[in-house]
Amino acid sequence: MSEIAAAGRTAGIPAAPPVGTALGVVAGAGRPGPARIAAPVGDAVLDVGALAAAAGGPHPALLQQRSLDGLLAAGRPAWREVFGWLSEQLSDPERISAHLLPASGVVPVLPFTVADYVDFFACEQHAVNAGRIFRPDGEPLAPNWKHLPVGYHGRAGTVVVSGTPVIRPSGQRGPGDAGPCRSLDVEAEVGYVLGGASEAPGHPVPLDGALDHVFGVVLLNDWSARDIQAWETRPLGPLLGKSFATSISAWVTPLDELAAAWVDPPPRDPQPLPYLLGPTDRGLDLTMEIRLNGELISTPPAADLYWTPAQLVAHLTSNGAPLRPGDLLGSGTVSGARREQRGCFLELSWGGREPVLLADGSSRTYLLDGDEVTITATAPARGGGRLSLGEVRGKILPAL
Known part of the structure; x- marks a missing residue:
């Protein structure tokens, strides 16, 4: 029943989804603050909060928080605005390049406070x-x-x-x-x-x-x-x-x-x-x-x-x-x-x-x-x- 496969990654950021959008929270990479909201982009991660502030994205205050808690509380209309905007940004590599962080320099943290x-x-x-x-x-x-x-x-x-x-x-x-x-x-x-x-x-x-x-x-x-x-x-x-x-x-x-x-x-x-x-x-x-x-x-x-x-x-x-x-x-x-x-x-x-x-x-x-x-x-x-x-x-x- 078993088959040989490549060993799972043992350090650093988990394998990123190659298609679509996702959000998490990472720390490290020499940036100020202990953690920031990020999105996986190939072998890198995107500092979503920094991009929202620079590019006039929706709900920048929520996206510059240190967890997804504020965004979770904002509700579905805000979620759709954020993910629609993020999908558009990810379609232009040049637009996001200044806000990419090397995956080898960041570590994941729990992306939200688990309420129950x-x-x-x-x-x-x-x-x-x-x-x-x-x-x-x-x-x-x-x-x-x-x-x-x-x-x-x-x-x-x-x-x-x-x-x-x-x-x-x-x-x-x-x-x-x-x-x-x-x-x-x-x-x-x-x-x-x-x-x-x-x-x-x-x-x-x-x-x-x-x-x-x-x-x-x-x-x-x-x-x-x-x-x-x-x-x-x-x-x-x-x-x-x-x-x-x-x-x-x-x-x-x-x-x-x-x-x-x-x-x-x-x-x-x-x-x-x-x-x-x-x-x-x-x-x-x-x-x-x-x-x-x-x-x-x-x-x-x-x-x-x-x-x-x-x-x-x-x-x-x-x-x-x-x-x-x-x-x-x-x-x-x-x-x-x-x-x-x-x-x-x-x-x-x-x-x-x-x-x-x-x-x-x-x-x-x-x-x-x-x-x-x-x-x-x-x-x-x-x-x-x-x-x-x-x-x-x-x-x-x-x-x-």
Whole structure:
């Protein structure tokens, strides 16, 4: 199933999307101030704030901030102005040349303050596989799974930018058993970055307005300590097995840039309740790739996700909970029908019983210290071709 691929980058700015626009935040390159909003341009990055000030771009005060927080709060009309202007600027290399920074001289920082983090369980194939692994003699799906997007509230303070090392967590693994995690896993996910003003508390966001709150998309790795998670998830949801680190890509791809990637969701039975149905109930056709130490081990298809971005927003607010700029929603592990499309080692190794064979003759059931995981994705681009999203990457360090 595996194949040799070039090793993931281990330093500096993550691989830049070669097509389209994206925004992130970088530091370094000898410029004043600890960080600045930037956009990837080939092997360089564009100082977007400096360009906006020099060229009279829209919302220069927002674009000269040290994070995307102000822009996220400004709402969709401002987002469209900024990305329309930025696309025009990027079409003229001479116009932007004075504001380009060498990628080798900058490092990514977390591009926005994560207000809340909610991780969903939106992929039917992943849910079925997990159910078969843990409940081989029972129904793989819980009775509620096809009626609502199941999720848990994660820990916003442990979301980190791509390239940040991940320290192997420790915790309880069973009765009287504690220590470093023995079953450290990757989860390939799509992350939705939210912004704009929400309805007043107590007023749900309707499905037809849900995408107005989605600023853009990141790739997300919800690192999971499976042995710790299995022991503590009885009966409540994950806590320490998930809360030690969640990695996101440094570049946020705007939702409008993915206009050619919308696809209809898979067939559903039973039909969701009316608040989860409408024209905006559509998914994104992203082809993801997981690499372990540079070797391709899986290609999860995000088009198969059962629950769509608009449904996640509508359901999250259906009890009247308000949104905040910087809210981050994870899709949950993305997996396809074939073994080589499974989005985590829990499924790839079938709970540790079927090791994944690698090209060098070694194998994995779960991650070892020193392993580096890189997740990338592409989507259909406007005008044809493929659009690359920014990668998410992390290396495992030994437990403290």
